[in-house]
Structure formats: structure tokens, C-alpha cells
Amino acid sequence: MSHQALIEELRRQGEAEKRAIWQAAETEAAAYREAAGRRWASEEAAMAEEQRLAAEVRAREISLAAERDGLQRQGQAEIELAERLYHLARRVMPVLQDELRGEMFIRLARELPDRPWERVHVNPSDLAWAREFFPQAEVVADGDITGGVEALDREGGLRVINTLEKRLERGWPMILPAIFAELRGLADDRPAS
16 A cells, blocks of 8 residues: 555544544533433422422421411400400499399308308498398498308308309309300301401
8 A cells, every 4th residue: 555545544544533532522522411411400409399398398487486476366365355354244243233132142142151150241232131131240331242242250260252253253264265155156157358
């Protein structure tokens, strides 16, 4: 083979090898770009999932905080409402006593145990009833009593308070839930705005 033909053949083989190397490099680069793209997409998806989860956790935290705050506010509002309702009940007791004057006193006085009462405290308007019902006792007018009687025995060891005020105080923990249930029922019956 001639020198010229040899150079030509080497050049041709060199070009073919160069094309093969270049094609292999391009194939490898394309595979690398594709793998890098998949990794990037995977990383992007992982970051998006992390962000979604973090946002979900934060949303739950915010929701729980809002719910807790709402419950605290509702609890505080219920405490304030309970106090207002209690004071309102105390204010309307004289109306109840006026409607049942005498009958209320006798009913509450009869509930006392049979004892030698030394002193009884009653509402000033119940003085006559008390003197008739407790003839041996000192009867004391007490404007703080709406209705009923507070009695002390002769030995001073027994004091019985059977007044409307004390009954309300003792019964309030049982009355209040019923009032709240009634109020909630009224609220549930309201038409939506």
C-alpha cells in the first residue's frame, strides 16, 4: 500500500474513531443529562413533598392553636355568662318570693329539723310568719335573706340555712348545665344568616 493510501486509510479510521468517540460521548452526555434530569425531578419532588408536609404540619398547628384559642374564649365566655346568669337569678328571687310570700316561708321553715331553735333570721316581710312558726325563738329581720330561714339551735352547735339564696348557691352547679343546654338549643334553632 502506498504511503499516500496509508495516510488516507489512517485518516479515515481516525475520522471513524473520532465519530465513534464523539457519538459515545454524546450518548454518554445525553444519558448523564437524562439521569441528572431524573435526579433533579426526584429532588424537586422530594422538596415539594417536604414543603407540602411542612405546610400540612403548620396548617394543623395553626388549626389546633385556633381551636384551643376558640375553646378558651368559649370557656371564658361561658364563665362570664354563668356569673351574669347567677346574678340575674339572684335579682329575680325577690319577684319569686313576692309571688309566693308566706307559702314559700312556711315550706322552707317546715324543712328544718325539729329542734329548740334559739334564733332565726328571716326576710323583714316574713317576720310575722316567723314569730308564729318559731314562738320560742328570737326572730331577727335580715334584709340579705330573700326568702326562707336561717336558724341556730340553743346549744349553738347547729346552724341551718334554708334560704332561697343558699338553695340557688347549692343548686347552681346542677341548674347551669340545663340553662346552657337550653341556650344551645335556642341557638341551634335560629335560622342561618
